[in-house]
Amino acid sequence: MNSKKKKINKELIVKSSTDNLAEIRSFVKEAAFESGFSNEVVHKISLSVDEACTNVIKHAYKFSPERDISIKTEFSNDKFIITITDSGDKFDPKLVPEPNLEEYHKQKKVGGLGMFLMKKLMDEVKYNTLSGNQNQVILVKYLAHSNAS
Amino acid sequence: MADFNVNVRGLGSVSVIDVKGYLDAHTAPQLENAFNQLINKNNYKVVVNFNDLSYISSAGLGVFMAYVETMRENKGDIKFSNMQDSVFNIFDLLGFPMLYEFYGDEKEAVNKFEKPE
Numbered sequence: 648m649n650s651k652k653k654k655i656n657k658e659l660i661v662k663s664s665t666d667n668l669a670e671i672r673s674f675v676k677e678a679a680f681e682s683g684f685s686n687e688v689v690h691k692i693s694l695s696v697d698e699a700c701t702n703v704i705k706h707a708y709k710f711s712p713e714r715d716i717s718i719k720t721e722f723s724n725d726k727f728i729i730t731i732t733d734s735g736d737k738f739d740p741k742l743v744p745e746p747n748l749e750e751y752h753k754q755k756k757v758g759g760l761g762m763f764l765m766k767k768l769m770d771e772v773k774y775n776t777l778s779g780n781q782n783q784v785i786l787v788k789y790l791a792h793s794n795a796s
Numbered sequence: 797m798a799d800f801n802v803n804v805r806g807l808g809s810v811s812v813i814d815v816k817g818y819l820d821a822h823t824a825p826q827l828e829n830a831f832n833q834l835i836n837k838n839n840y841k842v843v844v845n846f847n848d849l850s851y852i853s854s855a856g857l858g859v860f861m862a863y864v865e866t867m868r869e870n871k872g873d874i875k876f877s878n879m880q881d882s883v884f885n886i887f888d889l890l891g892f893p894m895l896y897e898f899y900g901d902e903k904e905a906v907n908k909f910e911k912p913e
Binding site for chain 1: 853
């Protein structure tokens with residue numbers, strides 16, 4: 648296995664419909680498998696990307712189904728990076744507090760769980776605002792970490 | 797298209813929802829429909845059998861959070877059975893075992909309704 652030397656860069660652009668979540672997951676799964684991640688970690692990565700894209704569809708695009716979401720994957724030096732870019736409403740992650748789970752269930756509030764899961768499942772989660780009204784979520788998983796645990 | 801299927805069965809006073817395939821933001825409304833139909837028929841005792849469910853995202857978990865209080869307020873509950881590890885891990889990360897009952901087997905979950913301790 649020469650996964651350290653491999654460089655796998657791919658991009659998928661899909662419309663902002665929840666109908667496309669399955670395609671997004673298979674795209675990411677394939678790239679993660681090629682990068683050398685185990686089944687279990689591939690599941691965590693594809694779920695995190697699903698959550699990020701679901702948030703884009705719901706919040707950035709407010710369920711308008713004809714906008715674009717770009718999902719780029721990159722693997723080099725043991726680091727798997729997924730970059731999700733949209734051109735919808737700006738998003739400030741600081742406005743979404745980390746849920747206290749017990750309180751959360753009591754309140755019947757059903758938002759913010761996706762962000763919480765991404766943080767738990769990935770090694771890094773970053774949010775950027777780019778010029779031209781673009782938003783980016785960057786998810787990172789390290790191969791070495793994930794195979795050790 | 798995500799592959800997902802819901803089927804509702806009656807077992808005495810308990811309704812069993814079988815979920816199959818992939819439960820995400822696209823397919824969650826099908827599960828909401830199943831819960832709405834049960835509530836319309838005043839069926840509040842629900843076991844969800846996860847035997848054939850391979851995937852769940854927070855949109856799917858949100859459905860249970862949205863309906864559980866209604867069930868409990870009407871002397872029912874939502875109990876879970878036959879969950880694969882990869883699916884249970886997500887419920888666990890989001891704190892569900894504090895507030896929901898999980899059973900290895902559907903029968904156990906159904907019996908819990910019929911013979912509560």
